[in-house]
């Protein structure tokens with residue numbers, strides 16, 4: 001690539017007005033219209049339009065300045081499609097209209113007949129830069145939970161998402177979920193050869209159902225590797241989109257889905273009673289589960305109910321005794337940081353980031369550690385649980401905006417991140433740990449035990465009732481066992497191998 005003075009553009013920043021003393025690679029500029037050009041620069045498409053510029057800079061006497069070029073930069077990430085007809089070229093892109101909103105916009109210019117051959121090759125180059133590793137023309141099954149996000153999902157889909165999918169020439173089919181569990185049935189019956197993506201316009205509940213529906217298929221492992229599950233954040237809890245897309249804005253998430261790169265995702269089998277379910281996000285027993293699921297009666301407080309719920313329990317030094325045994329893979333924060341840093345450079349092919357699943361086996365992969373009724377596996381280590389205050393296992397970093405409980409999680413490293421905190425630590429330490437979640441220092445707090453694991457069994461003790469949350473959904477208050485399947489599921493991410501939230505090390509520039 002030839003040198004250029006174009007600054008590296010923030011994909012979501014407003015297109016810049018930039019100066020014109022720029023050098024470009026030969027073949028990257030397409031002359032268009034009367035006095036305009038389109039140039040493929042390092043990160044952006046540069047639209048230089050002298051007529052346009054001069055019209056806008058007419059001075060008070062109505063005279064046009066003789067030479068005053070300003071330029072519009074459209075980040076390649078925002079370019080949705082480009083099309084050449086016999087006479088003109090049209091480029092559609094996602095234009096930021098505010099910090100958290102993009103809307104479809106376009107530029108259109110005449111292309112001279114003799115330029116047509118060159119223009120065709122130029123459009124192909126533009127689309128290569130715009131999509132990179134990401135699949136074009138994705139075939140998307142859209143599921144809308146009409147009750148998601150207090151009833152806004154349908155409206156947000158039509159206003160924020162559909163125009164972006166249409167402009168990007170995605171092939172999409174929309175279905176509304178009609179009752180709880182409907183998304184499980186839809187995913188179970190889906191023709192997986194007809195779609196690349198299932199996109200849930202919902203909170204985190206519908207993606208949980210979709211993974212479980214795919215997991216019920218006869219060819220579950222194949223279906224889970226074929227279909228990418230994504231969220232278009234239309235619920236009250238939108239952790240999936242925050243982690244995969246770095247946003248809970250519906251229009252930005254739609255752009256991220258269009259540009260998303262297929263990425264394997266670890267899934268966790270939970271066995272409880274005689275049931276086996278898949279978890280993609282988190283499991284909690286103790287304070288987090290109780291605050292999430294047991295504070296419905298103070299819903300009128302809005303999001304303050306979580307802060308209030310935590311503080312009351314921390315001040316009371318509430319404990320949730322349990323028997324706990326864990327398959328520990330990385331026992332210390334130091335080894336975890338080392339492991340995490342290696343992932344920055346891991347661009348291994350997608351199939352090397354999945355476990356080896358026997359695709360001829362019907363249903364979900366075999367359980368390496370058996371289920372909750374099996375004898376306790378010999379490689380599970382007992383962990384003291386008599387004073388457990390917080391048992392929290394996570395597969396993605398953010399559980400809500402600003403709540404980065406699991407900064408060391410990676411999409412497909414084959415580990416679940418486990419946080420345990422004793423409930424009898426001093427009130428000051430407990431409150432400091434709680435506040436550290438928001439200020440990004442939670443991982444480093446001395447009372448926060450953080451391990452990478454691949455399985456565990458937990459049995460609540462001495463409590464008649466309580467709360468267990470799997471991906472934010474309440475399950476019976478009884479013992480369960482968990483086991484990680486490396487890269488069993490598939491999602492779309494921006495980088496192809498990392499989450500978008502802050503990790504335990506700063507990202508390379």
Ligand SMILES: Nc1ncnc2c1ncn2[C@@H]1O[C@H](COP(=O)(O)OP(=O)(O)OP(=O)(O)O)[C@@H](O)[C@H]1O
Pocket residue numbers: 145146147148149150177178179180181182183201202203204205206207209234235236237472
């Ligand atoms: N038409 C429907 N009627 C009732 N429930 C539905 C319907 N469609 C989906 N659901 C259920 O709604 C639940 C919550 O969905 P989701 O997480 O997507 O939204 P949400 O706004 O984040 O809600 P919540 O705060 O309750 O989690 C899921 O369990 C799903 O099965």
